[in-house]
Amino acid sequence: MTVNSMSAKEVTKKVINKEPFFILDVRNESDFQDWKIEGKNFDYLNIPYFDLLDGVEEIMKDLPSDKEILVVCAKEGSSIMIAEMLSDEGLSVSYLQGGMKAWSEHLEPIKVGDIGKDGAIYQFVRIGKGCLSYMVISNGEAAVIDSTRMSDVYLEFAESQGAKITHVFDTHLHADHISGGRIIAQQTNATYWLPPKDATEVIFEYQALENGNDVKIGNTMINIHALYSPGHTIGSTSFVIDEKFLLSGDILFIDSIGRPDLAGMAEDWVLDLRESLYTKFRELSDELQVLPAHFMIIDELNEDGSVHAKLGTLFANNHGLNIQDEDTFRKLVTENLPPQPNAYQEIRQTNMGIITPDEEQQREMEIGPNRCAVR
Numbered sequence: 319m320t321v322n323s324m325s326a327k328e329v330t331k332k333v334i335n336k337e338p339f340f341i342l343d344v345r346n347e348s349d350f351q352d353w354k355i356e357g358k359n360f361d362y363l364n365i366p367y368f369d370l371l372d373g374v375e376e377i378m379k380d381l382p383s384d385k386e387i388l389v390v391c392a393k394e395g396s397s398i399m400i401a402e403m404l405s406d407e408g409l410s411v412s413y414l415q416g417g418m419k420a421w422s423e424h425l426e427p428i429k430v431g432d433i434g435k436d437g438a439i440y441q442f443v444r445i446g447k448g449c450l451s452y453m454v455i456s457n458g459e460a461a462v463i464d465s466t467r468m469s470d471v472y473l474e475f476a477e478s479q480g481a482k483i484t485h486v487f488d489t490h491l492h493a494d495h496i497s498g499g500r501i502i503a504q505q506t507n508a509t510y511w512l513p514p515k516d517a518t519e520v521i522f523e524y525q526a527l528e529n530g531n532d533v534k535i536g537n538t539m540i541n542i543h544a545l546y547s548p549g550h551t552i553g554s555t556s557f558v559i560d561e562k563f564l565l566s567g568d569i570l571f572i573d574s575i576g577r578p579d580l581a582g583m584a585e586d587w588v589l590d591l592r593e594s595l596y597t598k599f600r601e602l603s604d605e606l607q608v609l610p611a612h613f614m615i616i617d618e619l620n621e622d623g624s625v626h627a628k629l630g631t632l633f634a635n636n637h638g639l640n641i642q643d644e645d646t647f648r649k650l651v652t653e654n655l656p657p658q659p660n661a662y663q664e665i666r667q668t669n670m671g672i673i674t675p676d677e678e679q680q681r682e683m684e685i686g687p688n689r690c691a692v693r
Contacts (some may be wrong), residue, residue: 324388324412326424330445333357333616334426334623340385342377344370345392345418353687355390355414355421355446356616363510367396374403376686381409382469390520392463393417407528421446425471427453428624431607433560437536441624442471442611448613448688450625454559457536461485462502463557464611465673467680469498473505483508485533488669489567489611490554492517493662494688496680497669513546516553521671527555545602547594554594564606564629568667569594571610572618572627575638577655588648595639604630660686 332339336358343350344367354362358640363380370377372500381387381404386667389404389411391397397413402450414421425442432438435457444450444466452463453472460481462472465488483506485500491515500522503510511527513680514522531544545556554576558564568576575595578587606629613625620626632641661683668680675683 319654322412323396323415323416326420326446327426329355329388329414329421329425330426330443330623333360333445333621334619338385340382340387340651341390342381342387342400342404343390344396345390349392353418353685355418358616361385367391370400370403374400374407378407378409385579387411388414390414390421391417393419412599414472418446419685422684423466423468425451425466425468426623427471427475430609430624430626431562433562434536437560439559439563439609440475441626442466442475443619443623443625444495445623447495447684447686450609450611450613452565452609453481454535455481458482459484459536461487461533461535462499463487464489464492464567465498465502467496467498467501467684469501469505472498473500482506485511485535487508487511487557488529489513489556489565491520491666491669492568493666493669494550494612495684496665500671513551513553513555516551517670519670519672545598547598548590552587552590556594558602558606561603562605563606563609564599564602565609565611566599567611568638569612570599570608570632570639571612572608572625572632573636574614575636575651578651588651589644591651592644592647599629600633602629604628604633607631614688649683660684 338359339356340361344368344429350364365377380672387402389397392418401411401413427440427442428438430441434456440453442451449466451465458481460476460483461630464581465472486503486508488497488499499510510524513523514526519622527544529544529546541557547556548554554567554569556567578591608629618625627645664683
């Protein structure tokens with residue numbers, strides 16, 4: 319029987335549509351436990367590739383006959399071989415094109431709302447890593463916020479919308495993924511904005527993003543208002559766009575809050591984090607749609623695959639926003655921290671321009687889930 323390939327985009331649609339699906343993951347158990355493709359109605363079997371070299375007969379009883387089966391490995395090659403062996407046994411199977419590396423890099427653009435008379439904001443969901451980035455489009459101009467290193471995706475999307483990228487923003491100096499902001503700005507001659515308190519060690523030119531900045535996108539009065547909100551990093555800056563959307567960076571997520579320890583300053587920054595979440599954000603409208611820079615669990619996805627919710631809803635439901643005792647809050651964010659992101663120091667140095675790893679090195683640095691949240 320024929321072995322088909324399945325793209326990361328096709329798998330993403332299955333995640334969003336909550337389709338029943340079966341994944342045979344042939345990576346090592348530790349890699350599978352650390353990071354896998356997740357879906358509401360997905361079932362899994364993890365058998366390392368090397369355990370199947372002598373044949374797949376022993377696992378046939380563990381594979382469904384009523385669901386699609388996808389074989390997954392790190393880069394693709396091993397999954398093709400196992401898929402062919404299963405096909406020889408009479409099963410209809412596919413393999414993940416490009417493996418988990420392709421899964422890590424796929425971006426799914428989803429429109430999340432209108433802005434002004436003819437503007438819109440799009441969320442780019444990096445489904446395999448939990449990263450969220452944005453493009454604001456108005457009157458033929460575009461701004462990109464918290465972009466990933468897959469810069470071509472944003473350039474091609476802007477072109478498809480008839481828009482020229484004129485501004486690029488990072489809400490903070492990212493530590494879990496490599497920013498494409500500087501590359502996009504260079505390729506489009508756009509202005510690149512960074513919070514200056516996060517940029518003290520960068521070795522390239524940027525525009526300082528500070529309180530009071532208003533940046534116009536297009537010919538309409540669409541402004542991006544910077545809100546200094548330290549805690550995840552010392553320079554973390556959120557944006558209120560068109561009085562409708564709060565881009566919260568890595569300070570506030572739908573089901574969790576930001577971690578303050580990636581620069582080794584958890585004890586110093588925990589009160590900044592609390593001040594941003596419990597005082598500054600409380601002063602904003604409950605009707606603002608919160609658009610974070612990451613999501614942590616698949617349950618945070620809406621029906622259309624987007625990730626956002628009203629600020630008032632988060633104040634009601636997000637545990638991290640409802641810890642009244644300051645000492646309890648301090649313990650939560652300093653003693654309940656997840657493992658640090660892979661290669662996060664090298665990622666920070668890359669985003670500062672201090673080191674320039676090649677594309678394959680950048681892929682390896684980013685492998686694995688995002689770990690920016692405390693839950």
